[in-house]
Amino acid sequence: xxxxxxxxxxxxxxxxxxxxxxxxxxxxxxxxxxxxxxxxxxxxxxxxxxxxxxxxxxxxxxxxxxxxxxxxxxxxxxxxxxxxxxxxxxxxxxxxxxxxxxxxxxxxxxxxxxxxxxxxxxxxxxxxxxxxxxxxxxxxxxxxxxxxxxxxxxxxxxxxxxxxxxxxxxxxxxxxxxxxxxxxxxxxxxxxxxxxxxxxxxx
Numbered sequence: 001x002x003x004x005x006x007x008x009x010x011x012x013x014x015x016x017x018x019x020x021x022x023x024x025x026x027x028x029x030x031x032x033x034x035x036x037x038x039x040x041x042x043x044x045x046x047x048x049x050x051x052x053x054x055x056x057x058x059x060x061x062x063x064x065x066x067x068x069x070x071x072x073x074x075x076x077x078x079x080x081x082x083x084x085x086x087x088x089x090x091x092x093x094x095x096x097x098x099x100x101x102x103x104x105x106x107x108x109x110x111x112x113x114x115x116x117x118x119x120x121x122x123x124x125x126x127x128x129x130x131x132x133x134x135x136x137x138x139x140x141x142x143x144x145x146x147x148x149x150x151x152x153x154x155x156x157x158x159x160x161x162x163x164x165x166x167x168x169x170x171x172x173x174x175x176x177x178x179x180x181x182x183x184x185x186x187x188x189x190x191x192x193x194x195x196x197x198x199x200x201x202x203x
Contacts, residue, residue, distance in 0.1 A: 045073070048118035052125045054109040058098035062089050062108050065097070066115055073116040083111040088137055102129030110138065114145065121145060124155045139165055159194045163187075171201050178202070 028036040030043050056065065066080045084090045087107040097105065106129050113121060123142070127135050142165055146152050156162050162169060169186060171179040179201050190197035 045116065046119045047122065048113035048116065048120070049122045050109045050113040050124060050126055052128065054105070054112075056097045056105060056108065059096055061094050061096055062100070062104075062111070063093040065108060065112060069112060069115050075116060079115065079117070083115045086114065086141060087111045088134075103131055103134045106130055107134065107138070110141070119150060121150055121152045122155075123152065125157070126154070127156065127158060127161055135161070159198060163194050171198065173202050 030036065030039075030046070034043060036043050060068075062084065063080065066083060070076070070080060081090065084093050087110050089104065089107050089111060092100070092104060097108065100108065106126065110123070110126060113123065121142075126138055126142070130138060139161065142152055142154065146167070154162065154166060163183065166183055168180070168182045170177050186194065186197065
């Protein structure tokens with residue numbers, strides 16, 4: 001996925017021929033040449049999202065929420081059960097969401113994000129409200145999904161968890177990407193003190 005924040009051009013080669021593409025401001029390309037604006041339905045089916053404070057239907061069960069998604073994605077009952085078991089909600093699937101704890105709601109949001117087997121996952125503060133066991137489970141879930149070949153974009157203020165989970169990090173300030181590198185290089189620069197490094201970057 002290529003996200004462009006300024007007018008620019010990039011080079012692409014095909015059969016030893018060079019083509020120059022001019023990329024407009026604020027465009028998103030996926031798989032090299034598919035612009036989100038013109039391939040919205042196709043590309044959104046390849047993306048799963050968990051926002052920081054997702055909204056649910058309080059009088060529906062966790063199972064009902066995934067059945068609702070299944071109307072759009074048509075993945076079947078096996079995929080519903082898989083998503084629930086993946087986040088540890090199989091024993092609470094018939095409980096109404098209004099009776100879920102904060103951590104259970106967070107797990108449900110993750111189940112909904114991964115339900116349609118997306119290639120890219122965008123997770124905004126996925127560890128919010130989780131107890132230590134939940135943090136451990138979700139951390140391993142994210143690592144497992146990456147090992148399956150999925151790209152996971154994780155937004156978090158928990159630097160310790162970022163260091164445990166991420167292979168690459170980027171630092172945003174006022175909507176601008178001001179730093180980006182792989183975690184190994186960052187560790188070398190910081191002597192394993194990511195917090196001090198972060199504060200130095202944004203100061």
